[in-house]
Amino acid sequence: MLKRIKSLILSIAVACGLYNVDTSPVHAAKGEQVVLLHGIARSSNHMDDLEQYLEAKGYQVFNLDYPSTEHELEKLTAIVAEDIRNTISASKPVHFVGYSMGGIVTRAILNKYRPDNLGRVVQLASPNKGSEVADFLQNNWLYEKVYGPAGKQLVTQDAGIDDLLGIVNYEMGVIAGNFSIDPISSSLIEGDDDGKVSVESTRVKGMKDHIILNASHTFFPQNEGVHKQTLHFLRTGFFDRSQ
Numbered sequence: 001m002l003k004r005i006k007s008l009i010l011s012i013a014v015a016c017g018l019y020n021v022d023t024s025p026v027h028a029a030k031g032e033q034v035v036l037l038h039g040i041a042r043s044s045n046h047m048d049d050l051e052q053y054l055e056a057k058g059y060q061v062f063n064l065d066y067p068s069t070e071h072e073l074e075k076l077t078a079i080v081a082e083d084i085r086n087t088i089s090a091s092k093p094v095h096f097v098g099y100s101m102g103g104i105v106t107r108a109i110l111n112k113y114r115p116d117n118l119g120r121v122v123q124l125a126s127p128n129k130g131s132e133v134a135d136f137l138q139n140n141w142l143y144e145k146v147y148g149p150a151g152k153q154l155v156t157q158d159a160g161i162d163d164l165l166g167i168v169n170y171e172m173g174v175i176a177g178n179f180s181i182d183p184i185s186s187s188l189i190e191g192d193d194d195g196k197v198s199v200e201s202t203r204v205k206g207m208k209d210h211i212i213l214n215a216s217h218t219f220f221p222q223n224e225g226v227h228k229q230t231l232h233f234l235r236t237g238f239f240d241r242s243q
Helices: 002-015 044-056 073-085 101-112 132-137 141-152 160-165 224-236
Strands: 033-037 060-064 094-099 118-124 172-177 209-213
Touching (some): 033 044, 033 101, 044 060, 044 094, 044 224, 073 101, 073 160, 101 118, 101 160, 209 224
Parallel strands (some): 033 060, 172 209
8 A cells, every 4th residue: 555655646746747757768768677675574665765766767666575584595586586487577678676685585596597588687785795794693593583594594604605696697786885873783894884784795706887885784775876876777787976
């Protein structure tokens, strides 16, 4: 119901000229598809702002829910891949935008279940090299209860993750954050971080572009700069450094 209300408000705003939608031939999405995947212990609601933004730019957005805390990454990958197969059209390009662990699940899907109509991929604050916070808390009963089996796999030394994720041989852009609202977690992380994931951990061999924004991990999907950079990469394959 909340999504329908937001969509109605957005449509009225567009019709009244209060919200500018870029419809030029160069930038129009022409109904291209975007799959959004939320992070661990979150839901699709956490991605609503990004969903609305991309829809206003002409994309057909599938903001998927998945049981992020109930299974290991291997099982989650199979679950989400099946959902995607039953949802997307094979006749239009499909892009992926994954936030935090959603970006890890995206890589696993593209390693094993890559669609033939794959477009571009954007990761938002994803721990490609694991998280020192997960290292510190992995044996804590409360951490395991909240984040489940997949949470224990987000450590920095899980060798099995590399085989699951495979190599990045597609167009992928990575957005990292360097603003933290969690000083305790940041104290566990070496170098710049967003409160949960280090900037260095977001980097991965094969990525096409990488950019660092003044954004915190928790509010990444609501950040206006994240929205704009995500759109720019989906359109061009590069981030916009003129902003």
